[in-house]
Amino acid sequence: MEHEHTNRLINEKSPYLLQHAHNPVDWYPWGEEAFTKAKQENKPIFLSVGYSTCHWCHVMEHESFENDKVAEVMNKFYVNIKVDQEENPGVDKFYMTFIQLTSGGGGWPMSVFLTPDLQPFFGGTYFPPDDRYGRPGFKSLLTRIAQIWMASPDKLINSGKSTVAQLKAYSEAKPEGDSSKATDPWSLAETTYEHFASSFDTQYGGFGKAPKFPTPVQLMFLLDYYGYHYKKEQGEKALDMVLYTLDKIHRGGIHDHIGSGFHRYSTDQKWHVPHFEKMLYDQAQLISIYSRAYQITKNESYANVARDIVQYVARDLQHKEGAFYAAEDADSLPNDQATKKLEGAFCVWEAQEIIDILGDQYAAVISYFYGIESQGNVDPAQDPHGELEGKNVLMQMHSEQETIDKFGLTKDQFNDILKQSNEKLWQHRLHQRPKPHRDDKILTSWNGLMISGLSQAGRIINEPEFISLAKRTATFIRANMYNTETGVLIRSFREGPSTIEGFLDDYSYLIQGLIDLYEATFDDQWIQWAYSLQEKQNEQFYDKDGGGYFNVNSEDKSILVRMKEEQDGAEPSGNAISVRNLIRLSTLLQKETSAYTKISQDTIESFYTELNKFPFAMPAFMSSFLLFAKGIKEVVVIGSDSYKANEFVRIVYQDYTPHLLLVRLDATQGQKDKNNNNFLCEQNSVFQDLIMKESTAAEAYICENFACGLPITNVEELKSNIIVSNNIHSNE
Structure with missing residues (x-):
């Protein structure tokens, strides 16, 4: 009204x-x-x-x-x-x-x-x-x-x-007792792992009872815990928990099987009936996790889910000049004549509708596969307002094989029926139903997460178009939400930038995204901008007295007390991501090593009390603490033989190594830029020395603790060297 x-x-x-x-x-x-x-x-x-x-x-x-x-x-x-x-x-x-x-x-x-x-x-x-x-x-x-x-x-x-x-x-409140007391990151990681193992839902995946969220931050920690090979048996179990959860949510109703992407959470334990809103931050982080699941398992189904999410955001949440909108609403009008919005109206189906749209034969297959029932498949307990009565939320109730067997189909026939049916149902939704409200503001922080997801997926599953989307997003933010004179980020954009300046998560997520984008493009400009933003973040948010970052800048006097965020919610904490950014930047930009290492160490120490009490509430921080303890493994690929260099890059990205950082230097480009602008070589004397060798063939170097090994000229040798040095205790 x-x-x-x-x-x-x-x-x-x-x-x-x-x-x-x-x-x-x-x-x-x-x-x-x-x-x-x-x-x-x-x-x-x-x-x-x-x-x-x-x-x-x-x-x-x-x-x-x-x-x-x-x-x-x-x-x-x-x-x-x-x-x-x-x-x-x-x-x-x-x-x-x-x-x-x-x-x-x-x-x-x-x-x-x-x-x-x-x-x-x-x-x-x-x-x-x-x-x-x-x-x-x-x-x-x-x-x-x-x-x-x-x-x-x-x-x-x-x-x-x-x-x-x-x-x-x-x-x-300062940490109790002696905050310099050493805290062992590996035993805290074990405590965190055990917490998730004990709350893991072995039947349906995920953690705890309903309502259930996809919790990407927790899944990411478990992948890191697996990736460090700290304790083999626990690591394997951590990976199993992640993969089982990813399988369950992409088959569940929380995944929009017709319209792509993921809803915010499930109201039941089985991932069946979601709260139907879709948030950009979920899509971004799930793209990262599904790509990494593919990287570890080489199972194409994980790569397909990542592609599905990208299809959704590119189609429904993308601004025409690049960058992504914030969210889509759960509620919408069921038809053009309706005056009252209902939750999930855009997404749910009556059994008869499926028959009318697909015809009897296809409808029978699809109804069996997605668990469609004539009276609706929603438990009344999940529908307190009676908005889903007689409706079906699609969920893969039967496997592909069960469906193939039941209807005597070949795999190709089933895939064809599924593809055609999903497309027909999508066209029906698109043209016959009013779309839900879209929150079309662009937030710097969530777009930072999106740049990470797209950059990682682009290089891991070899989708150059994803990397192009990430570049367009970064370019949009720099052009529209960044003041080049003051170096300050703007929080949001809708029909022009807002007047609200960026918060800690805007800086930290965007810096992380730019470092990931560098690793997908090897274009120095993204690291150069990440470095400028990190300097501005340190100036505006860092607590020089107590360590750690405040979530609002020092200029904002309307906030009576500046708070620090260490616990993760639907997104990782800004402090966790900042520690990770500082470690990666200090490795890339050698001259800042001591300052950035000190800030990351002081930030970790400022949260020792919380880490010791409840590390499981800070899984992203735990991941950063492990990265700090283990140190970066840097692989530098150099040389103008681009075919061979690309082979090296491909080998490096074949396996998931949480502490890996990849640098690609082109010797001829280095010569040309010796007195010109080659940001990384200007900052890092190790890179400068490698460039000066002027090797034309492609070589790879593995560098740890700011020292590089002998040049590797053979792809197989690089592969075995990475595997050997991945063992958690190998450099102790």
Whole structure:
């Protein structure tokens, strides 16, 4: 329901804020105008944080923010501020920490009451409009807090001050005891592995019970744990857990078999009925993991899933000039005549529809394969609002072989039926059903993850087009979301760049993406930009006193306490990725070795307490700690015989080695650029020496601990040398 009323959000670019621009609530965006009004009128602030594809955010908007009576109370007694969690994660992180510490839970929409000085004194997540089950509804809450504020504001102001003091103490808490006490990364890695092994779902894959998320960060740690060959039996089991989970989720309903890509999570333990929204960060990280699964197993099905995800993002989330949009909503209209959006409407099927579209013969095969039932295949327990009654969520209920056997088909016949049927169903969805809302803002951080995924998949499964997509994305960000004069990144772009500067994850994920892009292209410009960004990140976010990186920059005075993130969520922590970036850059750019190594070491040590208490909550950090302990294995390929050099590169990428870094130098190019611009050779004297040898044949060098072995001229010799030096204890 749209109101005649428009509020200040109408001038914003965020799709989430624009969704609320026609509410009768007099919303303000986060900023000085709202803060000044609250101080001048001595009113508390009501802060509401969410994102555009968040189901319960839509519910609270519809129940409360579109309600004239609720809006009247909000406008009379409060200054109301709306924040897009994805656009301004710094605001979200600070107040979410408050909610988690005071209520033990958190989530979106987040609803927080603040003093005019932005100090939080009360909050929660979703509030229903009216009192229910003895719990106050949103309207009662608004009225009660307004009464307390008018009667005794000092009480709430003091509560806010004391809360901020506690949050400050919490964020600045130093490690207990002697933080220089050595922490053994390998035993912590074992603890982390054991935690995942004990919570592993041996029947359905993944960890724990419903709801179940794909947890790419945890899977990535397990692949690293396997890749270091630390303990063979545990490593093999870690790999098995990853592969089993990847098999289950790509066969499950969490995978969109018709429209490609992955939904955000499964509401049940079997990966069948998803929450249907699709997030860019999931697609990006799953591309990385499926490509690595292919690299380890050479099983083409993993490469095909990576291709499937790329097909989805390139088709449905790509900006015309490159770079990718944030997300697609779970809810959509079931048809053009409908007025109410339903969850999953774009993706689910009635049995009769399948017959009508495919005809009896194909429908029988497809219905058996995907588990389609005449009454629908969704357990009512997974459908609390009755939106999926009589509907089917497609999931591979029977294997290809079972289907082939049941219908007496050849493999080629089955593949042909599947391909044709999937295409017909996709065309039906595309042309007969309204598409879900797409959040078309471009976030630097998530695009950084995407550059990594595309670069890795491109080189591992030999898809040059993926590398082109990664290059276009990096080029778009540099042209549109980067200030070349100040070196500062911008957080988001939609119809032009936003005014919000980048956060730690914008820098760290993009730097990681650029290093991965260098390894896919061997183009120095990406390392040169990664280095500039790392310098800017150190200047703006690094804690020189305590080690580690804050998540907001030093200039942002609206965040009362700068927090540090070490735990992973749906994405890895910015500190974990920063440690990894510093280690890789210090190896590539020799002159920065001591400074970058020191920062990475201090960052690891600043989180010793957390690492010792709950390493399993920090799997990405654990991976970085292992990389720090093991050191980089650098393979340098040099020479102008491009055929042979490419053979060397191909051999290096055949196996998964977590601490590997590949450099490709062209001797003739080096000569030409001796006094010109060859960034890596200028920075690294080892590379300079190798270039000066002016060898025309192709050679490879394995370099560890800043020293290189003898030149290798034979592909088989390179292969055996990499395998030998991969053993975890080989260089101890």
